[in-house]
Amino acid sequence: MSGMDYFGSGTNQEIDDRGSVLPGYVPYLSLVFKLTATLVNMLLVGWVVYTIKTTRNLHRPHNIFVANLLTSGILYTLSGTLLSGAMMIGYQLGVEFFISCDPWKLRTLPFYVSITSFVIIAADKVIAVTSPFKYNRTMTPRVVTAIVGGAWLLAIIPTAYAFIDGGDGVNEVPEYGTCSFDGKGYAQLVFIIMIPTFVASILTMILNIYLAMKAYQVHKQIEKETKLSGHNSQSDNLAALKKKQHRIRQNRKPIITLLVVISGYIFIALFFIPVQVLGRLLIDSQIYQDLMDYVVSPNMELVLQFYSVLVYGLYFKQVREPMMKRLRRLLRINKFNSVAPQP
Known part of the structure; x- marks a missing residue:
């Protein structure tokens, strides 16, 4: 999920006829980074999703929603890398406008599924x-499937609107495999991407804060009930409260994981946006402007995708342990095959 990169760049400045002032090798470095980061993200997402699919005790609504989140996220980044790579290769071959900016709007579909998935995961908990x-x-399972399918169907609405609204204010920057926008294009970015991202993030945070407050209230009620009952563990009310507390503890790790992901996104956005805006105002350097507009901003989505899959794959213990178990099993099989005597 990245509200900073819709058509590939968050700028209203075009490369003029003289081209970018960055060295000629910079676009190649950017493309290599895109390809490498996308490949790494695909491997990690595939590993996590495969683990969830093949581990029976992970067949729970929460994990299915996480798999949907990661799948939509990798589709978003993969489509961006493919379109960007095709545009850059076409430019190097002399076909300057080999791909227009219209196909980039298709990425609205997985983008909306991603931000919707965050809200679904929080509401589920x-x-x-x-x-x-x-x-x-x-x-x-039927209800969970319907929720996932509904998220994809609803995402068709803003995707269709992105095409119907037209492409005014969106300009190709084939040298860097991205698009710049101004005027109507920037308004579309704000309305279709930035505002929904902000609303989804705030709503997810509110739901997580509500759960944290609920946990604190139950804890205080247990303390109060324990004092009133004289440490009598047979109290019906106390037993009910402890069941609630146990239930909250069972869901605590998924809740914290989601909170870590959302907080990380917000922190990165709060750090990146001021750097870009203030840098544009304070740093009078065309090199800095081009670097932020055509290299840093378009590649930020790959960093966010890597961050989310890293949190869910390594921080979330329920997924991490079976992932590591399958890796060790695979390594043992490969080791056995490598030392097995040949007939």
């Missing part, structure tokens, strides 16, 4: 904690 019995009866 709220329902699991506050209404566990209703949750277990309701969240059947």
